[in-house]
Amino acid sequence: MMEKKISMAVIRRLPRYYRYLRELLNQNITRISSKELAERMNITASQIRQDLNCFGGFGQQGYGYNVTELHQQIGFILGVNKTQNIIIIGAGNLGQALANHAGFSKRGFNLTAIFDVDTDKIGTKINGVEVLSLENLGEYLEENDIKIAILTLPKQHTQKVADLAISHGVHGLWNFSHMDLEVPGDVFVENVHLSDSLMTLSYHLNKNN
Amino acid sequence: MMEKKISMAVIRRLPRYYRYLRELLNQNITRISSKELAERMNITASQIRQDLNCFGGFGQQGYGYNVTELHQQIGFILGVNKTQNIIIIGAGNLGQALANHAGFSKRGFNLTAIFDVDTDKIGTKINGVEVLSLENLGEYLEENDIKIAILTLPKQHTQKVADLAISHGVHGLWNFSHMDLEVPGDVFVENVHLSDSLMTLSYHLNKNN
């Protein structure tokens, strides 16, 4: 499928396009030019056309883009057109919040299990999903088709749990631990470093002091 | 303070430097060269020196950087050396999880109140912090020194609540709603679009299909 390498900058814009196209569909707008979409998104039309052409010619000269089709194509590129199983490792505040988050299932992510070490939590259900013992993680991954694990556990344990998950077939890690993971080249890590994010905000409020 | 414009790319790396320097301190390492730090962080020494020199010459030729001093300087640049009051607007799953998150107070962020519209929640406490009615938000902001608001409410209401907060002195928004905010030029928005982040991860697992 891949010909030239797609830059990270482009990839990170795709979900935003997807979001704006969804909004257009909600407003029953079926056709849009790069120029008008650019105005709505506050970027250049040139960037939109360059970005989309990384994946193919989705538009039509003289007409623009068909919103339904473009939305669908980007959904396909992002892999949200199908169901993907995910697990959460770490049933703390954040893990629980993510388990209860409604938005993920809408985008095809199917939470099948939550893992923790706390015996008070093991055996209970969060948002209808069972909490299992971390001891059974390897076994569980062998028996189920899980490519994505959400890491919401204390940072001291994150690397070794990640290693375990990877050794049992997980290829994508959504890492909420406040540290960087080392993984093989064929595993992708998406970091959500909340403290880093908050510090960036703080910087902007304090830069003129 | 500011002379030349600091690029966003540099700013987003600062919390990561801060994190690695903290780690060095924990290991009782008091001195480090850009070369060695670069190896640990998997970036180039050149980039480290360029980044740091945006803010001043923190190093010493022939020696390297004093870890304690550099850590402190970056903390100062990020504004985490002092206490900053923050509020959470929206006491749902995510709002509650953030309220319970221990890490923020460690970096000087002091949660003073949580706002919601749910009468069952108003008057209760989350992690020792009172939940107040959203109706009292404007009044509260007038009476307290709050520069940062965390937005964890349904996206349909986020823009108007943001407008209200801004009109009462809030200058930084940590936006967890799945939408983009429009704000005046002197207000900074840091977005945490979790769905976008998860879709980026999904892309990488599906790109070779």
Next chain:
DNA sequence: TAGATTGTTAATCGATTAACAATC
């Protein structure tokens, strides 16, 4: 056909890396 807008090439801009003189 004429008008509009894409796909794509070329130009510009900014960020990263390399090189090295300054200096501790």
Next chain:
DNA sequence: TAGATTGTTAATCGATTAACAATC
């Protein structure tokens, strides 16, 4: 002093924007 490593300038690389021929 000699060795090491910074601060900073120059070179390279990549990403964004502009321009325009292709074409619906």
